Amino acid sequence: MPESAKTVREISFHVTRYNPENDRAPYIKTYTVPVHEGMTVLDGLHYIKENLDPSLAWRYSCRMGVCGSCGMLLNGHPTLACNTQILHIANADLTVAPLPNFEIIRDLVPDLAIMFDKHRSLKPYVVRTDEAEINDPAGEFYQSPEDLEAYLQYTYCIKCACCMAACPTLATDARYLGPMPLAAAQRYNEDTRDDGRRERNRQTGRAYGAFRCHYAGECSRACPKGVDPAKAIQHLKRRLVLDYLHLSRRKKPCAKLHGPGQGKPLPNIPAAPAKTA
Amino acid sequence: MAELERHDNRLGIWGWLGGGRWGVERYAYILHRLTGLGILLYFLMHIVVTSLRARGIYLWVEGGFFHRPIFKLGEFLVFAAFAYHALNGVRLVLVELGFAVGRPIDPVYPYKTSLNVQRPLLIAMMILAAIFLAAGGYEFLGLAK
Incomplete structure (x- = not known):
């Protein structure tokens, strides 16, 4: 002191x-x-x-x-x-x-090991399956600010487990994946660089997955970083339903840029002056 | 090294019913579960009572066992549970399909969550449930006579 x-x-x-x-x-x-x-x-x-x-x-x-x-x-x-x-x-x-x-x-x-095991089971990283991408790691992914906003909130999670402790469903069902791993799954599902949503759906769509959440909202109230796991889980459920009904558009994950000028220019920004050298 | 024993700190049913600083959605969650279990119990009892007819026992006829006032109240409670469960269920279907929870935002303190976004829907459903309960009470508890 x-x-x-x-x-x-x-x-x-x-x-x-x-x-x-x-x-x-x-x-x-x-x-x-x-x-x-x-x-x-x-x-x-x-x-x-x-x-x-x-x-x-x-x-x-x-x-x-x-x-x-x-x-x-x-x-x-x-x-x-x-x-x-x-x-x-x-x-x-x-x-x-x-x-x-x-x-x-x-x-x-x-002992938070059980939470991290569940987290790991949902592949909380960018999954790519295309050969060209794996064999050519040079360059940067193109992602617009709007693309980023679709998942940015969920990236602030610090894995403190406060949401898991607050969840009443987890109190009676040890198999339930819980707010933190499910929010992490949604964070990667919404990432335009990722191509692993359907792989994750196999876990998140099971009986102990996203549909075990009944929106008590305590996870979002407890989160010290404002991540709002309850919102992530509801959007995850929506995506699961659309995928199950084959109603979601199948989008290719975003491509890489290998030099300047390949991205989509923002509106109202004048073109760069011609090269002088 | 031998593994040390750990204490299981799972809350169990107490996780539904006790502890924490709760918000209104948590109470809605508890009531939804309790009313769901209550309606299930009623259906089981209903099957038992109606199956007694096969043995020639008619408990619901005029002057029968189920015409006592306590069962009138019970009937009203079943109706109340059904009204709440159905209307809160509509809210949950909408919320769980991603409606009324809003888009992801930049978390700026003090944090606003999807709970704030869906609250008007919750309030609207609870007002509807209250109207149903008032109308049901008027009918079931014999005030209409």
Whole structure:
């Protein structure tokens, strides 16, 4: 804690503790933390570790809401500990628990491997099948700003798992793919460089895929980056229905440019002057 | 190294019914599931009751078992569950086909989500459900007499 910071209030942190070597089940331990203006929950956990209990375990890295490591359940709401100021959510008590719907490895550390397995199963990368593209990796893909806008929002996902913890369907159905992997699938489906939508449909269109979502909307409410996974999943369902009914237009993935002047010029932009040399 | 035991932290039914700061869509989701299960239960009971006719038991005739006032209320609850489930179902069909959720946008804090975009549809459906419930209550609970 910086020396200049003045303690505003003392807050009781009710932290879930679990050590698989000693404990049969998680239990709650309370720590009193002096809190100053601007102090985040992550700062509070550091205070506990440095001054009260060095055995407390949690996961974190960047401290600025970018890496997605410190997702936790704060006062019953899944969010990032580094992005949440204590005085904004607590008057006297603050409950800190690991993200639900995942196994607990220790204390506040959930095991996110199952989420990443589901994510990987949906091929979250650009898939190309054309021979020419694979054999000639030189050049850049042409993609217009409008093409980019169709999926840009979903690229901001930091895989913090807050949406997975908030989802009520995932609470009862462990096989459901969940908001994060499905939003990632939609992100690549809408990418004009990609040609893997029909491959992904085999997974996303199954019983535990996109149609398991019934729009409780908690994923979008919980997302600390504004990704809106619920919207991505509804657009994914629409695409699945159109594909199933053979109503969607089969578009070729975008081609590459191998030099200047091959792209589609924007309207109202004058032509470049003639070359002088 | 031996694998350490992990604690399963899946919420189960409590994930539907408890915890978190909920929005109105979450309540609509819970009510949709509960009314769906209620209607299913009613259909099963309905099959049992009507099948009793094969044994010569007529529970629904004038002065019979099902003419008690409590069953009038039960009938109204089935109607209410049906009205809500049907109208919320129409909203879900529209939303799940990608209507009324909006296009992807650039996320700028404070974030606006598709929940904000579809909310007028939710409100309209709930007003319709309330009108259906009022009309049903007038009829089923004997106020029309």
